[in-house]
Every structure is written in C-alpha cells, then in structure tokens.
Amino acid sequence: MQRVADRAGVDLLHVKGPATAEFLRANRHRSSDVDVLVRPGHVERLLAALQENGWALFTDFEEGSPFGHAANLRHATWSFVDVHRHLPGPLVDAETVFDRLWRDREAALIAHRPCAVPSLPGQVLVQVTHAARSHASERAEAWDHCDDDLRRKVRALADELAAGTALAAGIGELARHRDAPDFALWRFWSSPDGDRVDEWMARIRSASGVRAKLAVLRRALPVNRTHLALRLGREPRHGEVLREQFARIQLALAQLGRRWGGRR
Template sequence: MHAATMPWSVGIRFSHAALQALADDHDVDLLHIKGPAVDDTLGGGTRQSIDADVLVRPTHVDRLIAAMHSHGWTTQFLFEDGSAFEHASTLVHPFLAPVDVHRRFPGMDGDPAAAFDRLWNDRHVTDLAGMPCAVPSVTAQRLVLIVHAARGGRLPHADIERSWTSSTPDEREAVIALAANIGAGVALAAGTGRLDEFVGQPGHELWRVLSTGERSRAKIWAARVRSAPTKRAAVRTAIRLIVPNRHRMQTSLGRAPTTREVATAYVASARSGGRELAGFLRSVASERRRR
C-alpha cells in the first residue's frame, strides 16, 4: 500500500500558512506574493508555482529566518546565491514546499523599507490553507506580476494580459502611480511596451536586456554592471557574475566542492565568459560600423 502524496499546490499553501503562523508568533510583517496569494481576478485560482513567495519587512528578515531555522527549515540558497539582485533566500523543509523569502522585489528600485511600507499600508487579508494571510493590494499585485514577467523575458505573458492589457484606464493609472512611488517605473515600462520613455534612466539597459529574453551572458553581464547604482556595486556585481558560486556548487554536489572542482569551475567560467564577451564585442563593433 502506497502512502498518499500531498499535491504540490496544497504543499505550497501550507508553506504560506506555516510562515504566517511564524510571522504572527514572532512579530514579523510579511506579505504573501505570487502563486496562490494572487487575487482570483488576476488568475490566482489557476496559478502553478514551484515554491511559496513572501516579501518581508527588511528589518524583520533575520528574525523570520531565525524562526524558520528553529522550526525545521534550512537555508538552501543565501541571498547572495540568487540573481544579481540578491533579493531572495530559498529555505526548504522536510514536509513543506520550499519558500523564497524576499527582502526586496527586483525592479522596485526605491528604498526597500519605504517600498514595503507602501505595500504594507494597502494590504488586505486572504485565506491560504485556513490561515488569514496578508497580501498586497490588487494594484500592487498587478505591478508585481508585470515586473516578474518582464524580468523573465516572457513577453507577451498571460500575467501581463490580465494585469495590464485587459485592465481599465483607471487601473493602469493606479499601477503607474504606485510604480513611480516605489521606484519601479522602468521595470513596469519594460513589461508594458513603454521602455522607450525611460531611455537614459538608471536601469533602462538592464530591463531592456531582461525583458527581451536575451540569452547572451556577456550582454546580460554588461547590462547588470552598467546598471549598478555605484562604482563599488558595479565591481561587486562584475565579480559575482564571473566567479563560481561555492555555495551553489555545494548544494548541487551535496558536499563542499574540492579545490580542484572550484578551479575547474573557474576555468570553465572564464572560457565561456571569454567566448561570450568576444562575440559581444564583435557585435558592438559591427553596429558601430553600420552607423
């Protein structure tokens, strides 16, 4: 006789509920985003997710992760292990679906604490696995879904259709106003076909590259470095995108990588990056000749 297996979608809802219980017990402010937390008018009832996503008040992040560690969760990926945005840490549990704990949301380039306050003040509550969970306003959910789709280069996308194309003029204006308030204007424009309005502004090149689904590592690398807010951040971003990630290697191998394995990864990364960079430079030179 085989043991029953919990449907993945149910496990994700239980993860949301478990995190809300921990948040309530430890005075943590968090908002449930994406997946089953999305409003039904935006397709929430039919969404398929691989994990649960929460956006946490930046000053409460460490408190939440400590509470999760004390209740059976382990950190699979640190914030620094994820994307160049370093926005989320992934935690796993023996019986529940994985969780991405966001300390900021990519594309919301204003102050993370101020952005969270803005979203928190307009929150409402929805039921996830029997637990009342705080979620952003529908306007904020539209913004999150559009920006997330744009970052993945999945244009056109059903989320953009529901959150923007099929919305009313007033709904669009509300999303634009919110995006301007929390520094997400460029990212929103990338997902809504208005990126030309932001030429020359910080982040324009990065979101142009991301939203078009660019696959060239060199082009993405160059755009991320150019979009860094400071020279120090640009150098740090450049190093992170070139140097092999030891923690990800350890997760993949199931053990700490050996010195030889790390060295091999360095060589492979350098060769691959060199080929990509050479191709990128050739294309830039070709474009300049045509001008």
C-alpha cells in the same frame, strides 16, 4: 508561513500565486513554493524562526538570484519558501517599498488562514515586474485583466516607488524609458536573447556610482558554489571549483571575443 511569522512577531506580505486576486489570473494557479516579502528589519528574525521550525537555508540572498533579493529555504515536509528582503524593480529603498505596500495591505484567505497581501495595484505591480524578468517567457497576465482605473493606480504606485522602468518592461513599453538609469538591466531581463556578458554589462551600466559598479565587477567572475553543488548533487571539491572557475573565465573571454570580432 503566516503562523511562523505571527509567533515571531514578523511583518510579511504574501506575494504572487494564491496571494494574487483570482480575477487577475488567467487560469487556476498551481504554486510550487511560497513567496513572502518581509519587512527588512524583520528578515533575520524570520530566518531564525523558520530554522527553528525545521526549514533549512537552501540558497542565500547573494547566491539565490542576480538581484540578491530572495533567500530560498526547504523543509522535509512543507514546500520551499522564498523570503524576499526586497522586490526587483523599485529603485527606492526596501524599507520605503515595504512600508508603502504594508500601508495599503489587504487580507486574503489562503489555506483557510487570513494572510496579509498587497493591495490590488501592489499585486499587479509585483506580478508584472516578475514577468518582466522572465526573458519574455511569461505574460503580464495581471495587467491584461486590469480595467483602466486599476491600470492608472498601478502606474501611480510604480511612479511612487521608482519602478516605472520595470513596469514598462513587463507591459511592452520599455522603449519609452531609454534614458532611465535601469534601462539596460530591464532590456536584458525582458528580452528572449542575451548571454552572460550582456547580463553583467547591463548590471554594471545600471549600478549607481563607481563603488556600486566595482561591486558588480567583483561578483561577476567567482563561481557560485551553491549552483555548482546543485548541478553536481553534492558539495563540490576544491579541484571542481577551480575547473569551474577556469571554464567560467574561458567562456567570458570567448563571448567577449565573438562580440569584438563581430564589431570589427
């Protein structure tokens, strides 16, 4: 990835996995893919360079995650690659986040090649906010291994990037952020419970402004064709998409009915 980026003139930061300092990890980490955060203005350039080097788009940004933050590419020989155009958590714009992390970047030797990685506070913030959206299945182990000085620096960075709610969700302090605009979203992602209705309600509540809320609603019900193709092992037929759409609407109505019935 670093070789492709260097040749294409792309600024990227390696994140998570081997890009995290060893003392911030409880055990030796085994990675199944490569995660990179790319300068937003260089995303299209990197995607083109990857495809020229044999990678193929597997899931695009909108279909790849509920946060719309990463596209996934696969290669016949090499690992999967997650190309992040922004990080879930910060509320400031993606360009500002990248510039801030890029400014304090460090070099780490990965696969015998110097690679740009975030500073230690940046590494901790990335790992903790990643754990915060795991529905309590992952621990914020990087935070557990921080001393008091490093924790202060992580909190300061989170405040600077408006990522305090996401950080709090990862370290068990979310209750202190009940008035935050993104509280509902991180309560859902950091909780082991919840269904699709909870997710979409949280996303609507956390969207800023009427236009953003309507955009979330427009994305709520249509079938994710990529995920359906992964489940089927092939491209879905028109009738299969229609059946999936009908089932999706039925499920949403059933979940809403159970919720309203319980409240009555």
